[in-house]
Amino acid sequence: MARKHYHWTLGGALPKLGRHSEVKHAVLRNYLVDYFLTLVARPEQDQFRITIVDGFCGGGLYVNEDGGEAVGSPLVILEAMKEAKVKVMTTFNRQKDIHFDVQLICVDANKSALLHLRHVLEARGYGDNLRNGSIELVEGEFASLAPALIGRAKKRSPKSGRALFVLDQYGYDQVPMAALQAIFSTMKRPEVILTFYVDSLINYLSPENLKAFERKTGVTGAVTAADIDKATRGPGWRRSIQSALYEQITRKSGASFFTPFFVRPQKGHGDYWLLHLSHHWKARDVMAQTHWTHFNHFVHYAGPGLDMFSTGYATRIDDDGQPQAAFEFDDLASQSSRIALLEQIPRRIAETPEGIPVRKFFVEQANTTPATESMIEQTLLELVHDQQIEVIGDNGSVRRVRKALKDGHVLRYRRQFSLRLLDKMKP
Numbered sequence: 001m002a003r004k005h006y007h008w009t010l011g012g013a014l015p016k017l018g019r020h021s022e023v024k025h026a027v028l029r030n031y032l033v034d035y036f037l038t039l040v041a042r043p044e045q046d047q048f049r050i051t052i053v054d055g056f057c058g059g060g061l062y063v064n065e066d067g068g069e070a071v072g073s074p075l076v077i078l079e080a081m082k083e084a085k086v087k088v089m090t091t092f093n094r095q096k097d098i099h100f101d102v103q104l105i106c107v108d109a110n111k112s113a114l115l116h117l118r119h120v121l122e123a124r125g126y127g128d129n130l131r132n133g134s135i136e137l138v139e140g141e142f143a144s145l146a147p148a149l150i151g152r153a154k155k156r157s158p159k160s161g162r163a164l165f166v167l168d169q170y171g172y173d174q175v176p177m178a179a180l181q182a183i184f185s186t187m188k189r190p191e192v193i194l195t196f197y198v199d200s201l202i203n204y205l206s207p208e209n210l211k212a213f214e215r216k217t218g219v220t221g222a223v224t225a226a227d228i229d230k231a232t233r234g235p236g237w238r239r240s241i242q243s244a245l246y247e248q249i250t251r252k253s254g255a256s257f258f259t260p261f262f263v264r265p266q267k268g269h270g271d272y273w274l275l276h277l278s279h280h281w282k283a284r285d286v287m288a289q290t291h292w293t294h295f296n297h298f299v300h301y302a303g304p305g306l307d308m309f310s311t312g313y314a315t316r317i318d319d320d321g322q323p324q325a326a327f328e329f330d331d332l333a334s335q336s337s338r339i340a341l342l343e344q345i346p347r348r349i350a351e352t353p354e355g356i357p358v359r360k361f362f363v364e365q366a367n368t369t370p371a372t373e374s375m376i377e378q379t380l381l382e383l384v385h386d387q388q389i390e391v392i393g394d395n396g397s398v399r400r401v402r403k404a405l406k407d408g409h410v411l412r413y414r415r416q417f418s419l420r421l422l423d424k425m426k427p
């Protein structure tokens with residue numbers, strides 16, 4: 001089995017939550033707060049509605065590695081909502097109250113986990129929400145319940161089509177591609193945060209069990225028996241399996257945007273992906289921004305700049321058994337991202353000699369860079385200042401832009417060699 005299972009029994013000892021799982025909760029909490037804030041940024045807005053499905057919700061409470069209490073994903077979601085509500089009022093200086101019309105559906109295949117969660121929620125003051133249905137606990141397997149859950153979320157928000165699915169599976173095979181496809185083909189603004197234990201899967205797969213994995217998940221053809229057979233696998237096998245799996249999961253899900261951050265536990269167990277899938281570039285940008293604001297050391301990305309695969313898809317252990325270098329969201333990463341972007345953006349823009357609108361350029365890069373929209377904009381402005389690229393306005397003439405780019409501004413490559421820029425790129 002891919003990882004240790006948690007057990008909850010009423011009155012029994014709480015399961016232990018590893019540091020790497022606390023990081024996952026912190027990502028979820030911070031993302032949700034930032035995400036709720038972007039949803040209610042208009043001052044005239046007085047409510048917003050969303051359905052959140054916690055598809056593998058667990059029993060609600062743990063002890064962490066320091067012996068302290070740590071809440072599980074349902075309470076992380078509820079607490080993030082409370083925090084966002086307070087921040088909305090203070091950050092935007094709102095006069096008007098705002099109603100968060102959120103339904104939280106918690107699914108778990110384990111009866112005892114749900115009993116425990118109910119107890120925890122009651123004890124923390126959410127009894128009324130359980131009774132009025134704004135929090136619902138559902139026993140069953142996520143994959144079989146998915147069509148009904150998607151139908152309910154859609155019915156609740158037919159116009160906005162907004163729903164969030166938190167899919168924190170134990171390993172890698174409990175969220176079939178069909179469920180992701182149904183989410184992204186049925187709803188207008190769905191988002192998925194999916195845990196995927198990629199290293200465990202690679203360690204587990206063998207030519208004998210490959211077909212069973214494919215049948216269960218719908219992830220077909222990304223890995224061949226020769227890729228995993230000890231006798232025939234080639235150099236770089238682990239990395240190429242990771243990138244093929246990543247490519248297939250994101251493409252098959254039908255999501256338009258994704259961020260492939262991964263968490264690297266300190267003590268063994270291997271990396272796991274924390275995939276964020278969505279249909280809107282803004283949601284992806286909020287997730288990228290969340291990482292830059294709150295995380296380093298534990299959460300990684302494959303490489304700086306615009307193309308993570310060209311810098312190598314990092315895995316915990318490379319083919320020689322050595323941990324590979326990975327990108328961390330720290331000052332060094334910020335500096336190397338800036339250098340990589342300064343070097344790569346002009347080349348990317350030069351690929352479209354007639355020029356490319358700012359928004360289109362950002363959206364086209366979004367899936368393969370850890371940089372946020374604002375980081376890319378700052379680099380673009382620097383390149384404009386260095387006369388590497390030029391900005392064309394609506395009327396076709398070159399614009400002098402210093403502070404902010406507009407979505408419709410067209411970026412065009414200028415064929416000049418800039419000594420100043422080379423100087424800047426020196427570490």
Ligand SMILES: C[S@@+](CC[C@H](N)C(=O)[O-])C[C@H]1O[C@@H](n2cnc3c(N)ncnc32)[C@H](O)[C@@H]1O
Binds near residue numbers: 074
């Ligand atoms: C990793 S734990 C979830 C932890 C929880 N999300 C949290 O952050 O506190 C996985 C949970 O999924 C449940 N589970 C396992 N297989 C499942 C399935 N096929 N469908 C729904 N729940 C499942 C387990 O009982 C367990 O509670």
